[in-house]
Amino acid sequence: MEIDKLPQKFFKFLASIKLAVIILIGLAAISAVGTFYESLYNADYAKQVVYYSFWMFFFQGLLAINLIAVMIDRLPWKKRHTAFLLAHIGIILMLIGSLQTYLYGIDGVMVFPLGSKNRLIYLPQKEISVFSSFDGNKYTELLRKPVDLFKTFRKSDEGLSFKVESGSDLKIKDYYMFAESRPRITSSESKQDGPALRFLIEGSRAKQSAWLQVNKIRPVETKEFGLAQVTLSLNPPKTKLSTNEIFFYPGEDTEKVNYVLSSKVGQSKGSLQIGDKIQTGWMDFNLRLINYKKHAVEKIEFQEIKYPHALSTEAVLVEFRGKDYWIGVDQPLKVFDEDKVTIISYGKQRYDVGFNIQLKSFEVGRYQGTLKAASYSSVVEVDGKETLISMNNPMMKNGLTFYQSSFQEDESGKPTHSILSVNKDPGRFLKYFGSLVTGLGIILLFYFKKFGRVSSKRRKDEKDDDEETT
Amino acid sequence: MKALSILILGFSLSLLFMQTSFSSEVLRSIPVQNGGRIKPLDTLARESVRLIHGKEKYMKKDSSKTVLTWLLVPETWNQTELIRIDNLELKKALQLDESKKFYSLKTLSINPSIQSLLQNLNTKRKKKVKLGAFDQALQKLESQMMTMRSFQTGDIFSIGPQADTDAWASVNRVDPKTQSHFTNLLTALSRHIGSKESKESLKDLDAAALVLKNHIYEQAKKYGKPVNESKIKAEIFFNKYHMFRYAWICYLLALLLVFGFSQTKKEAFRKGFLGLMGFGFLLHLLGFLLRVYISGRAPVSNMYETVLWVPFGTLIFGALVGKWGKNLFAFVGSCVVAVFCLILSDLAPNILDPSIQPLEAVLRSNYWLLTHVLTITISYSAFFLAFILGDFSLYYHLNENKYRKQILDLNLSIYRSLQIGVLLLAVGTVLGGIWADESWGRFWGWDPKETWAFIALMGYLAILHGRLVGMLKTFGMAASSVVAFSLVIMAWYGVNFWLGAGLHSYGFGSGGVEYVSVFVLVHILYVIFVGLYRKLN
Incomplete structure (x- = not known):
């Protein structure tokens, strides 16, 4: 092979249909893998790992090069090249359009409770933020940084570190992409925290266990079981108990909890420690104390899981002032010290649309006689002007488009939140225009011989096959 | 050629008469609100029997009558082995006799494992976990049992148009007049069945059904939401004449003729092939048009409809491509595709659900x-x-x-x-x-x-x-x-x-x-x- 012919050969390869076939199959194969990832994990994960991966960009880039090269290779262009050029230019335009969308587009969600105002949308990207406050009303932002922890922790286990206040950094030490959160009640060192207990009620007809926990904010908690109820309170009972009730309250002893039991038989008093069992007198039910902590706090624990589900979340291990904490998405952590509170939060990036939107009303049309939604729409007020946003009828404002995308309802089927999808797509024009150009190209290529003859010197060995196009 | 025309004519006539039976047309056409739309009792009955039993009819009886007897004699039906379960794992989990296909509502209701299984399923649904084959089978069983019970209680018969809402009231909560018409209908039905379906009792049944039907129409009109009678009629016609089934039979016969042509090269076979294909295509088209009319939308909203729609397109392209190439291959090919798809849609109602459902918003x-x-x-x-x-x-x-x-x-x-x-x-x-x-x-x-x-x-x-x-x-x-x-x-x-x-x-x-x-x-x-x-x- 002569060295000076190499560039020429390389160009021929870049312009070759063989390369085109490889690229097409490559794109198809990667996308196929993506759909399996989506099915196994979720859409975000598939995007992170497949659709926006290096190889996807690589093949799309290669496709652009291939398309440009093949067009250069056909110079000088003749009339019969029209279709071929159009089909290929259109695809290049679409590629540029999608790149614009990827780089500069906004694809967010705005959630409104009924009747409320909002000006923030949530973006799919995540951020970490720290606020502090002395009085609980005014908050100072100490840190707000976009993070991509999936990428960070895929590269290395080192994690991230941010300067927040003099003397202590905020460190991000570990990250679970998919985790289940479980509240766990543990003993607390602080005498300020109230008691918690777990009991089991057992009879021939049913068996049930539950936790009760009280503190200064919620001094009484009651669980009802059919005709009976179990109560835990910070203080002894002041009013009369209902017929079938057991009322717990803490005593001096850290191991024992006091109770007053009422049933048809009458009232009795006493104290229980872990493992003790009493007859309740409500049919044949027993009550057993499974756990008791005089001072307890609820901690959220996270367990990593392999595949996500609707209720799973991301979890982040942060170190702050030398202590480790796990936090979930949009489940901020509050750290108290003598004079102030610091709030550390990991969640979706927020974007200020620059004006207030008030949700005036929200309506769901249902299919007759069912709870199935047939249509839904929001009436919003912006700058004193009311606008109706319904499915396929978006509102445009400041370069953003607001679409009615969905809603939330409570268990009785009453809508509680309206959800708008808010987008900015700077690549829209090129994508549409490119589609049109390509579509036109394909039609010319297939059905108008004059503009669509591809090559005159091809396939000697297949002459008898479809002369019409050659 | 003549022989063929006779064949086609005879075939189309048999289409019209094959299904004639002595059952009450009026009964079938009573409008009911169900699944987000007004449909004839006929459709509700067929869909429910199909859901529960796996076939549109139980013991070849008119399904409208069948479902009314569920309300009339619930105890008898509790004992009847009617509910179809296919999933073997589910049968095992419920410790059912695996050699059977159908089980009675009673056996299932008193099954010791079913409650805990259903609770389990509910937890999964709340957590929005993707349901596997077993859970889907369990979910189906749940809906089979619930549907059957709602017939037995009468709750499913939503026949009372209301003034202030779109939702029709069930027969248990309608005004006394509608209720008494409904009771009369049930009485007439029980006499009809008691008299071994005699012709006179059928007349009485028809009369009772007509009174109820007219009353519902009047009520609906009174409250400003009249029932579209021609849609109801179209739907009964659509249910009765299984256009898509006869279409595939035509296509299949056409394939036999083209086989004859390939063996003998006789022109009559070729013409017969094209003729039968054309006739099948007309039935296919008619089925589509009716379905579009009844549902009020394009027939591509679920798998079942696309399995009917795709071969329709294949037939058109087959004709186009076949003409260009001046060969029969494209015609035969499209005919094979049509037979395949239509048989599939006809024989797998448990996978390809033919019922007309409301669309997502x-x-x-x-x-x-x-x-x-x-x-x-x-x-x-x-x-x-x-x-x-x-x-x-x-x-x-x-x-x-x-x-x-x-x-x-x-x-x-x-x-x-x-x-x-x-x-x-x-x-x-x-x-x-x-x-x-x-x-x-x-x-x-x-x-x-x-x-x-x-x-x-x-x-x-x-x-x-x-x-x-x-x-x-x-x-x-x-x-x-x-x-x-x-x-x-x-x-x-x-x-x-x-x-x-x-x-x-x-x-x-x-x-x-x-x-x-x-x-x-x-x-x-x-x-x-x-x-x-x-x-x-």
């Missing part, structure tokens, strides 16, 4: 939705044609020298079909982007349904480009059009029934994965076999 009244789904599904038609022609061509490749002419004819038809398909799929995918942009503001979101349409497009573009440089010759074109159809199967069926994730979750179903896999696998083996055979010879 995002799918309603949208021009782009309609055009993009119609365009994409009709591109599947063209690829299906290329696939079946590829199958034929592969067969001829076993003796390439002898069948040179056939192979070239087929090759051109395959190429034409692929061209049509690629154009439609490309346009349809872009239209899908426009629709998504209009609805959610994103042109492309890597949703699995759109991604697989994209993958199929890439695959077929690779084939057309490969052909351009001679990478694919006649065998390559035949083989690749067969193999690439797997991509269409994935986009069409696999995403909904197998991957089961993503925004397109409306239209999701389950079942049949094993059969479809075998179908794909057999074709890939066929391609490999022909390839190896050619190499060795």
